[in-house]
Amino acid sequence: MNATMLRGSAFASSSRVAAVRPAISSRASTVVVRAVQDLQGKVVSKGMQQSVVVAVERLSAHDKYFKRVRITKRYIAHDDGSLGVGVGDYVRLEGCRPLSKNKRFKLAEVVRRAD
Template sequence: MPEIGYDVPEPTTDCDDDNCPFHGTLSPRGTVLEGRVATDSMDKTVVVEREHDVKVPKYDRYMRRRSRTPAHSPPCVDAEEGDTVRIAECRPLSKTKQFVVIEVVEDEE
């Protein structure tokens, strides 16, 4: 099995997806982000939502912003709505998809 270059466990199930970093030819590289899956209603695509704080100098306070990133979800990585996932940058897969899900992060709860 090919090593993808990140310290993530390899999925136990196989898949026949060409755009899978574990079982296909897609090579993730670059930025790694972590966020919550906002929706998984599309086929092999999830939308990952990340929240961050932005300082507003006029009021000397922070404002909460969020960014939504579409990511490819291979069949062997079972990412569902509400899961915390780790996504890695890859080559453009479509007009908006430039990330792939590499791991579902286990929460400490």
């Protein structure tokens, strides 16, 4: 059995049984699975050539007051030009390999056009 023994007190009697805890498994044997994220948000900027900035809102509980607060995060996404998105469109982002320092998403579809 792969376990490590915890030391008891120096003054403990010899009749006590030492506590046993399992050994920590090596990180090489554990498998880490990352889920591909699909996010939905609003296009807020289209100033770059093949990129758009999408603001994604989510609700989170406040640490102290436990009220739900709206958190907005801006993601830079790849736009190949085939969807023809504009500022104000509601789009779905799909996770992909890193395309640049900040681009980790690409546009999957336009959910709703701007009014």
